[in-house]
Amino acid sequence: MKSKAKMIVLLILFAVAVGVYAWCSREKIPDVAQTIDVSKEQSGKLKAFALQLNEFARQKKDREFAKMCKTLLSEDLEENYKLLGELKLSDCPLLQCSENKLDRAVKNVYFQGKSGKRIHLVVQESGNRFLFRGLYVYAK
16 A cells, blocks of 8 residues: 555656656747837838728728728627727827737737727738738727
């Protein structure tokens, strides 16, 4: 009986040691986003792009745009347009811009929204314009 108990204790200690070793030797996941400085010109372009997004939302011209936002906002396209129109990204201060290390053309842009919400806009730089890739809103 004593020998069985010793064996179980040794087995548990071995499992714990293997777990600790595996945890200590794990690879750190690299940060895929790197913060970059936004020039005044680029900041102006991003603001203009945000204004364009709001205009799409207000005029309900781009159905695909609303469909792409449904995961963030609502399944109802009309509700998406209403909510996007209320965001008024062009009036929100630009907090941060980062670029994806895997694809430098992809930018993550963060705005400070009304009532403390943080707005994350994903855009792709194409020549001298930006293409819409995604939009997320985070509560404070």
